[in-house]
Amino acid sequence: MSVETNPEKISLTTPENIWVEDDWEPPMPPTDLIFDDGEPLESxxxxxxxxxxxxxxxxxxxxxxxxxxxxxxxxxxxxxxxxxxxxxxxxxxxxxxxxxxxxxxxxxxxxxxxxxxxxxxxxxxxxxxxxxxxxxxxxxxxxxxxxxxxxxxxxxxxxxxxxxxxxxxxxxxxxxxxxxxxxxxxxxxxxxxxxxxxxxxxxxxxxxxxxxxxxxxLPEEAAQREAEMAQQEAQAAQQQAQAAQQQAQAAQQQAQALAAKLREMGIDPDNL
The missing domain is CATH 3.90.1570.20 (tt1808, chain A)
Known part of the structure; x- marks a missing residue:
């Protein structure tokens, strides 16, 4: 029994006369992959x-x-x-x-x-x-x-x-x-x-x-936390501004009271 071969497609590569194809390549992985089977999660x-x-x-x-x-x-x-x-x-x-x-x-x-x-x-x-x-x-x-x-x-x-x-x-x-x-x-x-x-x-x-x-x-929880922190910071800044305004008003009232006393004593505070 004889076996016909194509000499252009094979080469002798081992002493044991094992014939292999020169242009053999490993099979390519499939490309027709399915990514959705239409089955929902359990609940x-x-x-x-x-x-x-x-x-x-x-x-x-x-x-x-x-x-x-x-x-x-x-x-x-x-x-x-x-x-x-x-x-x-x-x-x-x-x-x-x-x-x-x-x-x-x-x-x-x-x-x-x-x-x-x-x-x-x-x-x-x-x-x-x-x-x-x-x-x-x-x-x-x-x-x-x-x-x-x-x-x-x-x-x-x-x-x-x-x-x-x-x-x-x-x-x-x-x-x-x-x-x-x-x-x-x-x-x-x-x-x-x-x-x-x-x-x-x-x-x-x-x-x-x-x-x-x-x-x-979660992203929405982080956003809510940031919003709450921003609101707290805004409230703190507003409270600081109100405190500063109250201090300025108190200082102005003290200055006005002192000026009134000086005038009662016959002293013009504007000339001091």
Whole structure:
């Protein structure tokens, strides 16, 4: 049996007479990626909870541009995964030391120099808890190698859990502080609960806190705080102006009283 070959397409490259094509190139990753499957989040509270994390991190990191944060976005990390559509993406994630100014419909690892999320948060529900604690956690640990992973059910204030990646031993569960918060080393923030009303819904929300325990505000909260501070400064300036005016009036009254006494004594104060 003989095998015909094209001598212009192959070359002898090893002593073992292994023939390979000169112009062989690795297959290109798929380009027909889907970024929206039309499936909504589990509830309106889940949607708000996701936006709270995204917007507060953007506010807390407002002085830097080398990070990206997104939510409910597809993450593509391999050609086979993209072809099979077998993975969608986390509810919240953040990637540090990347150009945050780029517009992205999703996170495509091979277009981001191989970068995976540094932090991931999954907002659980009873129907997703098993997956978030099992298969997804395994992917984030073994494939993504994401340093910090957290889960939280917006309807269960006691559900917060988190892990940090030990290079030699995989995910290690984080221990809460006295407030029940978990430290996110990659972001330099605590993750903890906060009860209040956001977007007309009152709940116990997952929020960021800085190292000193101060709540990382949403943009509208920061704007309101700045407005309140500006109003307080304006009121303080007005009070100072009123105090200065009162002092000037008191000094004028004292001068007038002294002039009156001098005139009673037959002394013209204008000639002094």
């Amino acid at each position: 309106n509270r889940h949607r708000i909870a996701m936006n709270v994390l995204i917007r507060s991190l953007q506010q807390g990191y407002s002085d830097i541009s080398n990070f990206f944060t997104g939510g409910n976005m597809f993450i593509y990390y391999s050609s086979s995964q993209a072809r099979n559509r077998d993975f969608k993406g986390p509810d919240f994630f953040a990637v540090l030391n990347v150009d945050g100014r780029n517009d992205r419909q999703g996170w495509v690892v091979w277009e981001e120099n191989g970068r995976y999320p540094d932090v991931i948060v999954e907002l659980m529900s009873p129907s997703t808890a098993r997956i978030d604690k099992g298969p997804k956690k395994d992917i984030y640990e073994q494939v993504f190698r994401t340093p910090n992973y957290f889960i939280y059910d917006p309807f269960d204030p006691d559900s917060l859990q988190g892990w940090h990646l030990d290079p030699g031993n995989g995910y290690q569960e984080l221990q809460p502080n006295e407030r029940g918060w978990l430290w996110c080393q990659r972001l330099g923030y605590w993750l903890g609960t906060w009860e209040g009303t956001i977007d007309r819904e009152t709940a116990v929300w997952l929020r960021f806190y800085d190292e000193s325990g101060n709540l990382v505000p």
